[in-house]
Structures are given as structure tokens and as C-alpha cells.
Amino acid sequence: MIDKDLKERIKEVAVEHFNSNGYHGTTIRNIAKDVNCSLPMIYYYYRNKKELFDEIIKKEFFNLIKRQASLLRMDNVIDFYTKFVYDLNFLSSYDKQVYRLGIKVYLSFDGDEELKGLMDEWEKTILPRHYQILKPYLKNVENEIAVVRTLVHLLETMIENIVVKNRYMPEKEIREELAIVLRDCE
Amino acid sequence: MIDKDLKERIKEVAVEHFNSNGYHGTTIRNIAKDVNCSLPMIYYYYRNKKELFDEIIKKEFFNLIKRQASLLRMDNVIDFYTKFVYDLNFLSSYDKQVYRLGIKVYLSFDGDEELKGLMDEWEKTILPRHYQILKPYLKNVENEIAVVRTLVHLLETMIENIVVKNRYMPEKEIREELAIVLRDCE
DNA sequence: ATATAATTCTAACGAACGTTAGATAAAAGG
DNA sequence: CCTTTTATCTAACGTTCGTTAGAATTATAT
Structure with a gap:
């Protein structure tokens, strides 16, 4: 075989x-x-259809986003987030589809309550994590929390663009948008 | 009856x-x-199940977003967008669900190719429309197009938060985020 | 009142679904 | 070589689905 x-x-x-x-x-x-x-x-x-679906979300999707999250290293904070988003363009087709499916569940468009619960758990970790990352660079920023929240929101849309809508986003565009939100950083 | x-x-x-x-x-x-x-x-x-689904998207959803889009009036541009987003919190349950369903089709999570085509047509009008709205206020802004694009992306996430995830967004948070992106306007 | 049209129903059709029983073939172990 | 386990199959079961036929009821118009 x-x-x-x-x-x-x-x-x-x-x-x-x-x-x-x-x-x-x-x-x-x-x-x-x-x-x-x-x-x-x-x-x-x-065992059945549901177990197949669940395994994809529970193993494949969560492995993927943990893998992605672990990539976070930085010197310049804009460079860093730009690379983070830009690299999503080049995920394998399989990974992109797993990611897309995960977002579908995250938005409650598919899956059951249990899976949605896992997503909500994950979601709670997002803002604190990015706050930790950005903290050293937010010295001369007025409303720290708002900046982090805006960044996370912007990341969400860009990820959706690339992964859900399956559009290519050029590095320039990603950097421009991040620079607007993070312009006072560092 | x-x-x-x-x-x-x-x-x-x-x-x-x-x-x-x-x-x-x-x-x-x-x-x-x-x-x-x-x-x-x-x-x-x-006639059948598909016609029922199609009518919801073609009539209800597109009527709704045209109704929403026609609300756009402004003096202060941040006030204006803040109100635009904030009012979504108070859409009727029916309208919210129609909106949610439309976004589901927009993201290709449901519906067929024809409906997706209508969504793509609509999407093309979004950026130019906001560019027209913002143009007078973008005098002292460096990269006009990038600001408009970022704004549209931010709006997308906030709409998704309220309509898809069914979360309440306080006016303060909306205004803070918009102010970060639009801070050089006017 | 009676004829016509607009609503609503019960009952069913054929197709497709998730799932399983049970047989067969291939591989591994002794 | 024989036995046991693993992998694969054909065939079917019972359920539910979208949809329709055709009758019964209600409203409207003449």
C-alpha cells in the first residue's frame, strides 16, 4: 500500500x-x-461522525493554534506581529482548513456546546497573552488596554481574511494596519 | 386569526x-x-427549502445592511462611527439573527455560490464608501487608504462581536478603539 | 345560496442518512 | 502451518429527510 x-x-x-x-x-x-x-x-x-468532528477540533485545531502561538518571539513589535500574520498566508492547505473550521466553531457556526466551551476558554487567554507581550513596549501609550484590545481585534480580522476568506494579504498591508494601531509602541 | x-x-x-x-x-x-x-x-x-433560505439572505439581510448603511450621517467622525456600531447592540433579535446569518454566508460558512457572489459584490462597495465618508477628515493623515482599510477591518470585528458572538459592547470600548485608528482625523 | 378560490390538512413516496451485522481477506505470531 | 488479530468489505436496518398528491376546510365573490 x-x-x-x-x-x-x-x-x-x-x-x-x-x-x-x-x-x-x-x-x-x-x-x-x-x-x-x-x-x-x-x-x-x-466511533461515529461526532467523534470524527470532535477530534479535528480538539486535537488538530488546538494543536495548530498552540503551535502558532508558540512562534511569538520579538525584537521590534510591529515586525513581529507582521510576520506572525503574514506567515498564515503560507500555511498548508490542511492547516488552513483546520484553522477555518476552528473559527467556524469559535463563532458558533458549527459544533456543539462542548466545543464552544473549549473555544471560550481559549478566548479568555488571548487578551492577557498579548498584553504580556506588548507590556514592555507600552510605556508611552495612554490607554494600554484599549491598544491591546484593538490590536487583538485587528489580528482577528486579518486572520479571518487569510484563513476564512482564503485571501492573500501582502506584507505591506499587514504592516501598515498594525503600524496604525501600534504607532506609539517602543 | x-x-x-x-x-x-x-x-x-x-x-x-x-x-x-x-x-x-x-x-x-x-x-x-x-x-x-x-x-x-x-x-x-x-417553493422549497432553498428558496426560503435565499429569500432571507436576498431580501432580509440585504435590506438590513442597506438600512444600516443609510444611517451614516456625521459631524464628528468618531462620534459617528461609535454610534453606528453601538446601535447594533440594540437591534431586534430578528434583525440580529438575519445579520448573523448574512455574515455566515459572507464567510462562506453557509449558502451557495450564488449568494456568495452577491456578498462579494457588496463587499466591493464597502471600502470606497467609507473612503468617501472619511475623505474630508483625512487631510493630515499620511496613508489614507491604510487608515480606511484598518477602520473597515476594525468595524468588521466589532460587528462580529455584537452580532455573531452576541456580546454587548459598551460605547466606551467602541470609542476607544475607533479613536486609536482615527486619531489623526479632523 | 352557490360556485370559485385560497388555505390548511393527513398521508405517503422515494431518497439519503448514520449506523451495524456479519462475512471475507490480509497480516502477524507461535 | 495453523491460529489469532487486524483490516476491509457487501448488504442491510431503521430513521429522517425534502417533497408531493389529494382531500378537507375556510373565505370570497357572484
């Missing part, structure tokens, strides 16, 4: 389907067809 | 269901149950 691990391939195809058609619009039969395996094979590796 | 127009009530319930469960997760039977009418009545007023 030249195939990658079948379980892995099922998950990859499932990501595509959940992304394009949502949880309810995705059928196990269609996944099986695209994976080129029989329908019960999916039940061989995953 | 004390009821509101049945056709209207069907649409209202449909908005709730499409919002909570997505297009594929919504069933005509459940809508009928909540409307308290028999299942074929829905087919009496709407």
Missing part, C-alpha cells in the same frame, strides 16, 4: 467536507467515496 | 433555525413544528 495511514487520510478528507458543507451537510458516505474506502472503514477508526 | 401573517412567521422561525443549525441542519419539519402549522404549509408559501 502506497497510501498514507488510512485513519489520517480519513481525517484529512473529513476536514475538507466539514469545511465545505458543515457538520450536517457532511455525510460519511461522501467522505468514504473521496477517501476511496468503504463506508464502514470510517466506523472502524472513529 | 390573532396570528401575524403566517408566511412572515415561517420566515422568522426559519431564521432562528438556519442560525442555530445551519442550512443542512435545519429541517422543514422542525420549522413547521415551531410555527405550529402543518409541514406542507411551508411549501404553500415557499
Whole structure:
């Protein structure tokens, strides 16, 4: 068999389907067809449809954003955030789709209450984390918290642009927008 | 009959269901149950499920955002945008859900290619419109276009916060964030 | 009052869904 | 080589879905 691990391939195809058609619009039969395996094979590796969806969010998505968050290093704070956003353009198609699916759940457009709860937990950590990052650079800034909040909001839209709408954002545009919000930093 | 127009009530319930469960997760039977009418009545007023969904986006959503866009008057540009966003907090539950559903389609999380096309058309008008609004106030601003783009991005996140995540945003927070982006205006 | 049109219903059709039973084939272990 | 485990399949079950046929009821108009 030249195939990658079948379980892995099922998950990859499932990501595509959940992304394009949502949880309810995705059928196990269609996944099986695209994976080129029989329908019960999916039940061989995953207890049911919900477990398949949950594994994508719980493992793949949260791994991805933790991986992304760990990339945060900096000297110049604008350089740093620019690179952070710009690099999203070059995520693998799989990672982008996992990210997109996660945002869909984050916005309560899919998934169940349990997954939404996990998202809310994660969300609570966002602002403090960026505040920690920015703190040393916010000396001559008036309303620190507002700047951090605005930055986070701006990041959210840019991430959505690249990952959800699947648009390429040039580095110049990213830098320009970040510079407007962070102009008094450092 | 004390009821509101049945056709209207069907649409209202449909908005709730499409919002909570997505297009594929919504069933005509459940809508009928909540409307308290028999299942074929829905087919009496709407050709099929898709036409019902389409009418919500094409009529309700686009009417709503045109109504919102027409509210744009101004003296102080920050006051003006602050009010624009802040008032979203007080949209009726129905309007909020229509708005939310529209954003879901806008992000390609639901709906078909045709509806997405309409969204893309609308999206193209957003930047020029705000540029027109801001132009008189952008005299002493360096990179005009970048400011307008950043503003539009920030508006997008705040709208999403209020309408999609259904969070209340206090006027103070809205004003603070807008002031950071628009601080050199006028 | 009666005929016509507008609403509403019960009942069902065929298709597609999630899921499982149970058989078969392939691989691994002794 | 035989046994046991792992991987895969065909076929089906019961449910629910979108949709429609066709009858019953109500309102409107003549």
C-alpha cells in the first residue's frame, strides 16, 4: 500500500467536507467515496461522525493554534506581529482548513456546546497573552488596554481574511494596519 | 386569526433555525413544528427549502445592511462611527439573527455560490464608501487608504462581536478603539 | 345560496442518512 | 502451518429527510 495511514487520510478528507458543507451537510458516505474506502472503514477508526468532528477540533485545531502561538518571539513589535500574520498566508492547505473550521466553531457556526466551551476558554487567554507581550513596549501609550484590545481585534480580522476568506494579504498591508494601531509602541 | 401573517412567521422561525443549525441542519419539519402549522404549509408559501433560505439572505439581510448603511450621517467622525456600531447592540433579535446569518454566508460558512457572489459584490462597495465618508477628515493623515482599510477591518470585528458572538459592547470600548485608528482625523 | 378560490390538512413516496451485522481477506505470531 | 488479530468489505436496518398528491376546510365573490 502506497497510501498514507488510512485513519489520517480519513481525517484529512473529513476536514475538507466539514469545511465545505458543515457538520450536517457532511455525510460519511461522501467522505468514504473521496477517501476511496468503504463506508464502514470510517466506523472502524472513529466511533461515529461526532467523534470524527470532535477530534479535528480538539486535537488538530488546538494543536495548530498552540503551535502558532508558540512562534511569538520579538525584537521590534510591529515586525513581529507582521510576520506572525503574514506567515498564515503560507500555511498548508490542511492547516488552513483546520484553522477555518476552528473559527467556524469559535463563532458558533458549527459544533456543539462542548466545543464552544473549549473555544471560550481559549478566548479568555488571548487578551492577557498579548498584553504580556506588548507590556514592555507600552510605556508611552495612554490607554494600554484599549491598544491591546484593538490590536487583538485587528489580528482577528486579518486572520479571518487569510484563513476564512482564503485571501492573500501582502506584507505591506499587514504592516501598515498594525503600524496604525501600534504607532506609539517602543 | 390573532396570528401575524403566517408566511412572515415561517420566515422568522426559519431564521432562528438556519442560525442555530445551519442550512443542512435545519429541517422543514422542525420549522413547521415551531410555527405550529402543518409541514406542507411551508411549501404553500415557499417553493422549497432553498428558496426560503435565499429569500432571507436576498431580501432580509440585504435590506438590513442597506438600512444600516443609510444611517451614516456625521459631524464628528468618531462620534459617528461609535454610534453606528453601538446601535447594533440594540437591534431586534430578528434583525440580529438575519445579520448573523448574512455574515455566515459572507464567510462562506453557509449558502451557495450564488449568494456568495452577491456578498462579494457588496463587499466591493464597502471600502470606497467609507473612503468617501472619511475623505474630508483625512487631510493630515499620511496613508489614507491604510487608515480606511484598518477602520473597515476594525468595524468588521466589532460587528462580529455584537452580532455573531452576541456580546454587548459598551460605547466606551467602541470609542476607544475607533479613536486609536482615527486619531489623526479632523 | 352557490360556485370559485385560497388555505390548511393527513398521508405517503422515494431518497439519503448514520449506523451495524456479519462475512471475507490480509497480516502477524507461535 | 495453523491460529489469532487486524483490516476491509457487501448488504442491510431503521430513521429522517425534502417533497408531493389529494382531500378537507375556510373565505370570497357572484
